[in-house]
Amino acid sequence: MEKIRENKYLDITEVASKVYHNLSPAQLIEKAISRNEGQLTSAGALRVTTGKYTGRSPNDKFIVDSPTVHNDIAWYNNKAFSGQQFFQLYNRMMGYLQHREIFTFSGYAGADEEHQVKVQFINEFAWQNLFVHQLFIRPEPLQEAGNPDFMVICLPNFTAVPEIDGTNSEAFIVLNLEQRILLIGGTHYAGEMKKAIFTVMNYLLPKQGILSMHCSANMGETGDTALFFGLSGTGKTTLSADHNRRLIGDDEHGWSNQGIFNIEGGCYAKCIKLSQENEPQIWDAIRFGTVLENVVVDEESRAANYDSADFTENTRAAYPVHYIDNVVVPGVGGHPSTIIFLTADAFGVLPPIAKLNNEQAMYHFLSGYTSKLAGTERGITKPEATFSACFGAPFLPLSPLVYAKMLGEKLEQQNTKVFLINTGWSGGPYGIGKRMNLTYTRAMVTAAIAGHMDHVSYDLDPIFNVYVPDTCPGVPDTILKPRNTWSDVTSYDRQARELAALFIENFTRFLEDIPEGIAQSGPKGQ
Structure with missing residues (x-):
């Protein structure tokens, strides 16, 4: 990250008016409520809504094409973004951050310390900083020293201009593997941070034989x-x-x-139709410190209505893994x-x-x-x-x-x-x-x-x-x-063959590169 960090103007801590670093869940919840970012439910969870973006935006995700990573990336499955576009977008985000409060969290991806990646998250929302605090591995105090391996800057209220920034919409998720910086904006859906770091690990771990x-x-x-x-x-x-x-x-x-x-270090559970009878561990994990995304809540009782999909079917609960009783730590x-x-x-x-x-x-x-x-x-x-x-x-x-x-x-x-x-x-x-x-x-x-x-x-x-x-x-x-189980077996046969044909058509892209035994192990379509 030398190119960016050597430029003092681009130092985030100098650009922002105030930086809150590694606040506790209680502090972040206080901040979120005082800033009208969410409300407490009767179970003690922090409920937030994410506007029109209630799920991931795969068409808005990019990887910066640089000489050091170009030959590694499967470009047919990933969208390229130029280095120039990236730095332009980064500088515009820094301009947006001037005189604003930000929340940072330094944590880890990877429970195996030998293969751990230190990640710093920079958020404009307290609730999103709580989200990453609960979803990733939380550091011990003595682990604080040292620069992060990756930096994530997530500014939901900063929107891209496709004609200027080269994005597909106002939303963007841009990963620069060479600079080890991830930019997210234009979407309030916190799951983008989680899955973007997973993409990072999907790049780094196989290179270590994992x-x-x-x-x-x-x-x-x-x-x-x-x-x-x-x-x-x-x-x-x-x-x-x-x-x-x-x-x-x-x-x-x-x-x-x-x-x-x-x-x-946490769980991101779908909670549409959640019930205590069917999913007791998830039900009990929704308490103080948990972030509830897009769950309908009764305005008077503050009770969550998990059966409602008024916002989305993709309602979510984010909580640390130790909120589950029988957990391996x-x-x-x-x-x-x-x-x-x-x-x-x-x-x-x-x-x-x-x-x-x-x-x-x-x-x-x-x-x-x-x-x-x-x-x-x-x-x-x-x-x-x-x-x-x-x-x-x-x-x-x-x-x-x-x-x-x-x-x-x-x-x-x-x-x-x-x-x-x-x-x-x-x-x-x-x-x-x-x-x-x-x-x-x-x-x-x-x-x-x-x-x-x-x-x-x-x-x-x-x-x-x-x-x-x-x-x-x-x-x-x-x-x-x-x-x-079908009342009409003729309809079953037709539907089964249709699905088998989809399997066969999809798998043609792998046929030249895999052993014959694997190619012949799928549906036959007859």
């Missing part, structure tokens, strides 16, 4: 570790928060030669014995649970099929089929094949079991069928992790080419074969 993963992780009483891959809304947070197992991390992890580690674990791929199939044709061999696992990892759920991104108002490589394509600066190759090697080395679990629809597509019963899904996950699925009989699905069990403890046999 697989970075968009997954949750938990640990059993015997120390056995399980991973849950999936896009937002597929159930990673819900299913990994299991009162019978200890939570390692909510959303992002690294897999090194020693085992896995959490990249973050620090967030590290051994090599995973079980991996769960989660998908929310809006077609209603994928089996609720299927066992995958290593080649099938590689195929489905590269495919990353699910349905984008309403509100997760701007413009998504109902579920739609999507393929997101490695279950996290928007956050991958490198080619998906880099991450897939590393996963395949680790599956082979550790003899890890892999299951595909559909948390989506059964008995018909979205609008006709019903969302899979959470109790049944939990039973499938428990059975897969506990080894109960190792000795049951399986049939090879003729269309999707995966192994579907005939029985699963705690789950009615009738729902395990999705064709049997």
